[in-house]
Amino acid sequence: MRIVFEVRKGLRIGIELKCNTCFITEIVWSENPYSDKMPINTAAVSGIMTIGGGYSNLEDILSALDIPSMTSHTFQKGHSRISATWEETAAQSSNGRETTGDRGR
Numbered sequence: 001m002r003i004v005f006e007v008r009k010g011l012r013i014g015i016e017l018k019c020n021t022c023f024i025t026e027i028v029w030s031e032n033p034y035s036d037k038m039p040i041n042t043a044a045v046s047g048i049m050t051i052g053g054g055y056s057n058l059e060d061i062l063s064a065l066d067i068p069s070m071t072s073h074t075f076q077k078g079h080s081r082i083s084a085t086w087e088e089t090a091a092q093s094s095n096g097r098e099t100t101g102d103r104g105r
């Protein structure tokens with residue numbers, strides 16, 4: 001097997017390997033797509049959002065670590081998805097508080 005190509009999807013990396021005998025190619029990804037863990041791109045965007053930062057802050061940190069950044073499009077996609085989840089969670093917890101408050105009246 002030899003490496004023929006490197007694919008990047010944000011911080012997720014795929015290495016395309018090719019067999020020298022039968023010429024079959026296969027991509028091995030840096031994270032398991034079936035894992036229960038938060039995907040690395042989501043985790044990076046979520047982490048930056050948690051500290052109140054944005055895309056340029058993520059670029060700065062990754063640059064300091066000598067890690068190629070994700071595109072602003074990938075960041076924005078993650079940002080929108082995480083924001084929606086946070087809003088949903090906030091709405092659910094505030095509904096819960098109102099119910100508790102009504103009971104006290």
Ligand SMILES: [Zn+2]
Pocket residue numbers: 019020021022023024
């Ligand atoms: Zn082979």
